[in-house]
Amino acid sequence: MRLSRVKHHLRDNFERIPNYVCKESVDRYRETGGRAVKVDSLEFEVAQVEHKELLARPGGGFEDKALSSLVSTGILGTGAFASQPMNLFVVDRARVTPHREPGASSEEGWDYDIPAFLGAYLIERDGVQMSVGVRGTFWVNPESMELIRIEERIVDPPPQSGLSASNTTVGYARMQIGNSNVLLPQSAELTAVHLDGSKMRNEIKFSGCREYVAESTVHFGHAVETPPVVKKK
Numbered sequence: 001m002r003l004s005r006v007k008h009h010l011r012d013n014f015e016r017i018p019n020y021v022c023k024e025s026v027d028r029y030r031e032t033g034g035r036a037v038k039v040d041s042l043e044f045e046v047a048q049v050e051h052k053e054l055l056a057r058p059g060g061g062f063e064d065k066a067l068s069s070l071v072s073t074g075i076l077g078t079g080a081f082a083s084q085p086m087n088l089f090v091v092d093r094a095r096v097t098p099h100r101e102p103g104a105s106s107e108e109g110w111d112y113d114i115p116a117f118l119g120a121y122l123i124e125r126d127g128v129q130m131s132v133g134v135r136g137t138f139w140v141n142p143e144s145m146e147l148i149r150i151e152e153r154i155v156d157p158p159p160q161s162g163l164s165a166s167n168t169t170v171g172y173a174r175m176q177i178g179n180s181n182v183l184l185p186q187s188a189e190l191t192a193v194h195l196d197g198s199k200m201r202n203e204i205k206f207s208g209c210r211e212y213v214a215e216s217t218v219h220f221g222h223a224v225e226t227p228p229v230v231k232k233k
Contacts, residue, residue: 003096003110009145010089013183020177021047022184022209024055031199039200047212048082051090084150084170088138093118099137108142111135113155121154123161130158147172147183165193178211 024046028039047054047062054062087093099109114121116133123130136152153167170188174181188204 006140006145007089010147014085014090017182018178018180019049019212020209021045021212022206025205027203029201031201051086053082107139107148109137109139111137125161130161132157162194163192164195167191175209
């Protein structure tokens, strides 16, 4: 089957990616009345360590801890860097069907959904974690089966999350990491709409990726309160 070949090709890529770290640059915007105002620019180091996504301030140590330790206001997302393709192609949590609308001739689309009960996607706010379902489409090159981008939205966010919608788009390309030439995220955009109609948009770029060799132990701590965020495990 065509889908089996596509998923096998992408599973092979994401399973064999070595531990690596990249620079993550985030420009955050607030949109009201059709006008976007830049709020701030943030820089992080983001790593995939044993298929787990970790975030740190530049020069800081990587720890598995809440985003509130890095930023206390606004929207900050995790998962676009490593967890999203792992959920789709390695852990295989998604139900996948052919995309119904034709795309560009150079793209082949596959729709997917992951229900809330699988618990792969979380919104965290005020110390409370809420599982949500997601739906999306991933696009591949029909000849090479290389991943081009993933477009995703959360389904029916609970009112206590403070969100009415959240959408993420991630673009991919091949990069050299150590001795491996692998597909990695190049850029992403996260848009979140609050219940009051206000909108936040994050434009994210990844650069300077290299193989990650830990000089000290990576600590895995307990989760604490974070700003509203879609978090992929």
